[in-house]
Amino acid sequence: MGNLFTNKKKIRNWKRRVRNVHKWKKSYLHLDLEQLLKNEKTHLKIWIDPWYRLARRNPPHWLRKIMFEGLTEICLNWKKQLDELKEPYDLQIWLYDPNFINSEVVVAIRGSLESYNRTFNKASNIKDFPKEYYLSSQFLSELEWGHYLEEDYYFLTLDDLTDTEVDKLKNRAIVEEVIFNNGSSKDTCFRINKGDVWVATVKA
Structure with a gap:
């Protein structure tokens, strides 16, 4: 399968693209x-x-x-509204790298x-958040970032994997046993790393 995040097709009218971002934000x-x-619960992607298309x-x-x-x-604007509810909430930004367009609140x-x-699973080799890419952001200092993994999951029984598929996955995946239905069933899970996810929460 080809790279779904390629930029090979030429994009025109960049001023209109920027206006579309501002319209989305508004x-x-x-x-x-x-x-x-x-x-x-709810979420917001970069639609x-x-x-943000099928490809x-x-x-x-x-x-x-x-x-x-x-x-x-x-x-940060959602946080102001949520604070007015006077009840607990969990508000996060998920910033994907390299698959940035999957990012969301x-x-x-x-x-x-x-x-x-x-x-997400926590990354075993923790990296620092790449602030150098986003130093121009006026809101960067208000967020705390944690490093996690973007992964695809394949299950031996649930996905009815063939021996050939299992052999291919073993060379690329983290393999672990998982338990479902409060311990009544088990399966073998193959985790394929696709990149990093930086999870942000607003500083107290």
């Missing part, structure tokens, strides 16, 4: 609290054409900085409060 700057209270593409680095600024501003409350904390 559209989602205010959190829909009614919907959040109903569903107990901006032509980058996703990473924007150039200069445009990523503008998108990153939008994500952080949205996150997530928030959970009440019965779903812990749901996003089980999404």
